[in-house]
Structures are given as C-alpha cells and as structure tokens.
Amino acid sequence: MTTATPSPPLADPTSRDERAALASRIRLSCMRISRRVRFESSSTIAPHQFSVLCRLSDQPHTPRELADIERVSAPTMTRTVAGLVEAGWVSRADDPDDGRQVILSLTQGGERLVHETRQAREGWVAQRMEGLTDDEIEVLRHAAVLLERIANE
Amino acid sequence: MTTATPSPPLADPTSRDERAALASRIRLSCMRISRRVRFESSSTIAPHQFSVLCRLSDQPHTPRELADIERVSAPTMTRTVAGLVEAGWVSRADDPDDGRQVILSLTQGGERLVHETRQAREGWVAQRMEGLTDDEIEVLRHAAVLLERIANE
DNA sequence: TATTGTTATACTCTATAACTATA
C-alpha cells in the first residue's frame, strides 16, 4: 500500500519484521502474566467456576445464557451451576414470567469471593509494578489504552 | 516510605489508587488477550499438549522432568506423552546411561506444529497492531520491556 | 532402598442424546 510513497521516511519507521517481533513479545508477556496471575493468586475455585461467578457479578443470568456466554453445553452448565449453588456462591430463583427458566444470582458469599479474588489478582500485578518509576508508569498508562484496544477489537 | 518527603511534587505523582487502577487494567487486558489468542488462533491441539510440545522445542526432556515443569502427576504425563507420540509429534528414545529413563524429543511434525501455532498466535496480535501509528508502536515497544519484567519477576 | 515409569482405579469436566415441563 505505501510502496509508492515518494519520500522515504528518515526516522526509523517500524518495519514489518519489527512489528512482528514486537507482537511476539507482547503476546508472550500477556500469556505469561495471565498464567501466573491465575496460578499464583491462590483462590481455591476452579477457573470455569470463577468465570461464571464473574458473569453473574455483572448481572443475573439464566443457565442457558451462561452456557452460551461460556461456550459450553447446557448439561455442563447445569452441573457447574449445581456446584456453585451447593457451595453457597449462587442462588436460584424461578422466573415469574416464564416457568421454564431459572434466574441465577450471586449470594453475598459469591460476591465476596469475586471481590477478594479480583483484589488478589490485581495485587499480584500491583506488587510487581511497585518498583517502576513514575516515567515507567506513564508508559504503562499509555500502553494500557492500546492493550485494551487489542484485547477488545 | 515517602511520607516525609518535604516538597510535595507538582506534576501528578502516580498515587497508590491510580497505580492499583492501572494494575487492574493491565491485568484485564493481558488475560483477555491471552484468552482470545488461545481460543482464536485455531490449532486443534489441546492446551496441555501444546505446552509440553513447547517445552520439548527448547530441548529434550524425560517424562519426569515434564511432569515437574507442567505441575502434573507422573501418570498424567505418561498419558499426555502417549497421546503426543501416537499423534506423531513426539518420539521416544532410551537413555543410554540410565535404563529407567526415556528421552522425549519433538519429531519434524511436532516442530512444524509448534512453529505454525506460534506464528498463528503472533499473527493474531500483529493483525490488531496494524492500525497503530508509529508513535503508538513506540509506546508498546517501551511497554514490552516493562511487561516482560512483570511477567518474569 | 530410592527413583523412573507404568498400570489400576476413581473423580471431575466435558459432550451428545433422550426426557420433562412450559411457551
């Protein structure tokens, strides 16, 4: 596309290879941070269970909705939800308008668990950011916008 | 620690809360990017299998070493390795010095799979970086160093 | 006796198929 650009840029324009190398570094860092946060921010709860609790912390959902969101089958979600209810983190309520449906919400204990787990995870990153200078924090502040764009695009 | 600092800084010094909020954004972005890369960079292979292939792409290992590295039990690694051997991605060789041990290496097909999967994953990120300006790339270049520090600390 | 690797067995998460109740 830019092949026909008349004046060649003077300051190093990031080449295709350089961008690819940078993409590789960004990906590796993100995956490693993600992995370490999951493994090292304790929380005894299983990943698929916690993921459901996070969805319910936004708003109540039916099992069908959760199954679609989490990309699992309905029977799998039935089982997952049963475990969360038994553990006291999720409560069930009949839908007043549709007798087939069930409405799932977080209990107080469930909300507390989500809050505490999120705090622990943020703490893991925050702790490793403590050694950074204000300039470096500024770099991360700008980078956060870009990472969010990449994550959500 | 810095409570006794005599002259209050004029330009915004990142407060504790601001750093915590930034840590939260960084964590969320990294976990979402990691998740999407795993889900959307196809590769039919299961995560635990691919993880083992990556270890073997660095150097050969015994099942015992792989079990320790991957934090799974020896029988689980026996099963995982059996699947990888059956799929033609890993080959077994007797250790000449210790009759109890087995040395596992990648086959050519295994190396190809690792290479292709890594390329697909990098491509996912690279594609979403295409819209960035050179200035934004520069921000990410600086941020990559910091993310790597956080990931490996 | 300790270590490597495997086999035996059981539990959990996952899926598809079949069933019940409601719309």
Add this chain to the structure above:
DNA sequence: TATAGTTATAGAGTATAACAATA
C-alpha cells in the same frame, strides 16, 4: 412445535495407590 432445563451415558484429563525395572 420449539425452548429451558435436567438426567443418562460416555470420553478425556486429572489424581493417588500399587507395581516393575533399574540405580
């Protein structure tokens, strides 16, 4: 007839316990 949810059943990944071969 279609949809929400559950139950029945099976396959894959995981673990612990028990075993064989080697150090």
